[in-house]
Each structure stands twice: as structure tokens, then as C-alpha cells.
Amino acid sequence: MPDTSPSLPKIRIRGRSFLAxxxxxxxxxxxxxxxxxxxxxxxxxxxxxxxxxxxxxxxxxxxxxxxxxxxxxxxxxxxxxxxxxxxxxxxxxxxxxxxxxxxxxxxIDNLDMPANPLPSNAPTPCLIVDEPVRSGQSILFPEGDVIITNSVASGAEIVAGGSIHVYGALRGRAIAGISGQPKARIFAYQLEAELMAIDGFYMTAEEVDDHLSMKAAQVYLDHDVMTVTPLIKIK
Missing domain, CATH: 3.30.70.260 (ACT domain)
Incomplete structure (x- = not known):
């Protein structure tokens, strides 16, 4: 007699990396x-x-x-x-x-060097995201800069080995320089981030001066202190 028992589902196993x-x-x-x-x-x-x-x-x-x-x-x-x-x-x-x-x-800041390292004048890799980053989404790119040509929603997260550039409203979390780059920066056309971090140092929205909140601004480390300054508009 033919085997009429139901077929068992296939077990799917995938790897996943995340920031801890x-x-x-x-x-x-x-x-x-x-x-x-x-x-x-x-x-x-x-x-x-x-x-x-x-x-x-x-x-x-x-x-x-x-x-x-x-x-x-x-x-x-x-x-x-x-x-x-x-x-x-x-x-x-x-x-x-x-x-x-x-x-x-x-x-993450002790990654093995590649067998054939890039020449010193090679451009830094970057990830370009054109779509809005919605709440609950997380973008991780430890290899270099992350460029968002849209907005980042509250509850979203951007993690970059280098700098983070957001040509829209930056809400949620922005974590830059995770590959050991203290000179990384965070740029936003409209700064509203809940939390920002560079090379292990961080600050929250409450620590940003009111006159810089919701404005075009950049965030960087100045002697291990998270610093926010306005972006100079190009005429």
C-alpha cells in the first residue's frame, strides 16, 4: 500500500549576525x-x-x-x-x-585583516539606502559608512562601522564607528535621534541642546565627549 502519512515540514536553519x-x-x-x-x-x-x-x-x-x-x-x-x-x-x-x-x-573592533588588504587610498565602502527606515528595522554595516537618502523612524536603528549620513529626519538610534573609528560622525538633515553613539561613547536626546534639536546637525567626538554642532548650509 502507498504511504499516505503526511510529509513532515523541512527544517530551515539560517545564520544571523547582530550587535551585542x-x-x-x-x-x-x-x-x-x-x-x-x-x-x-x-x-x-x-x-x-x-x-x-x-x-x-x-x-x-x-x-x-x-x-x-x-x-x-x-x-x-x-x-x-x-x-x-x-x-x-x-x-x-x-x-x-x-x-x-x-x-x-x-x-567587532578586532576583525581579522583581509588576506589582500585594500590600498591606503582606496575609498571607504558605503551602504546607500534610498527607502525610509521604518520603526523596528535595523541596518548593520560594520564595513563602512551608511548613507540614508530618506528618513529614519523612531524605533529604528542604524549601526555603521564608519559615519552615518541621513538626508532626512533622524529618529531612533544611530550608532557609528563600531569598527573602532573614533573620527566617525553622524550627520542629519533633521536631528531627532533618541540615542547616538560613536566608538562606544553615547548620548541621548535629552542631552542635545534645544536649539540644535530638529535642526541640521552633526555629531562627533571631541576628546571623548559627544559633541553636537549645526551643519553649515551651502549657498
Missing amino acids: LVLSPEGSLSDWLSSLDQQLKSSSFFFLGKPVIVNLELLSGNEEGLDELHTALTQRNIQVICVEGGSSTWDALQNWPKTFIFGNGKH
Whole structure:
């Protein structure tokens, strides 16, 4: 008799890359958490929806409060997906969720050099996006600049290895210089970003002067300080 059993669905497996933030606790964990709380006061949504890796390489495993650190981070809406730099044999980590993976990820600013590097005068790669970037969308281009010829909606995210150029309203999050480029900049025809970051330094909308909000502006690092200045109009 012919086999009449229903066919089983095909299992589809795809790889996916994403940007994860890394937290490296150090010293007195109570002091470190207090410092974290101070930063969260000015940017309470910085970790919202972001995967976070906890790097324990600065700890010995015997710190007071280490056994409750994962709970303290969860209470602050920090979603830990991985632990690295420590050991799963540490007594203080035995009550941490077993779903945590102890491993070592690759830092985005330590990418391997290509076998045939580009000459020094080669143009920087760029990604050009003509469509509006809608809420919930995320654009990641660690190889170079991202150019948006449209607007970026609130809730969207642009992540670039180099600079970010938006020839429209920039809302949402703009994260530039993730490939270790402190000279990267963020340019916007209309600056309304909820959060901006360059080479690991960040600022929120509340930190932008009112006279620069919703104006044509650029953001850059000046001695490790996020700085916003108006764009000079070309006549």
C-alpha cells in the first residue's frame, strides 16, 4: 500500500549576525551597580531590546554579590544572553540561569585583516539606502559608512562601522564607528535621534541642546565627549 502519512515540514536553519553590547563588571560590584544606575538615569532605554554579554575577565570569582549579579541586571531590564571571561565552575555562578552560554565572542573592533588588504587610498565602502527606515528595522554595516537618502523612524536603528549620513529626519538610534573609528560622525538633515553613539561613547536626546534639536546637525567626538554642532548650509 502507498504511504499516505503526511510529509513532515523541512527544517530551515539560517545564520544571523547582530550587535551585542558588552558589560564588564569590576571592583566592588555594589559600587559598579551604583555607577550603572547613574548612567541609566540619563538613558534608561539604552539597553532596551539589546542583547548583552557579561564579560567577567576583570573579576576573580570571589567578589561579594557576584551570585546575585544576574538578578540585579535583570531587574534593570538588561537582557544577558552570554557570559564570557569567567568560569562555569565558579561557586558564585552556580545559581545563574543554565541557559547562559559561557564562551568568547569576537569584538567587532578586532576583525581579522583581509588576506589582500585594500590600498591606503582606496575609498571607504558605503551602504546607500534610498527607502525610509521604518520603526523596528535595523541596518548593520560594520564595513563602512551608511548613507540614508530618506528618513529614519523612531524605533529604528542604524549601526555603521564608519559615519552615518541621513538626508532626512533622524529618529531612533544611530550608532557609528563600531569598527573602532573614533573620527566617525553622524550627520542629519533633521536631528531627532533618541540615542547616538560613536566608538562606544553615547548620548541621548535629552542631552542635545534645544536649539540644535530638529535642526541640521552633526555629531562627533571631541576628546571623548559627544559633541553636537549645526551643519553649515551651502549657498
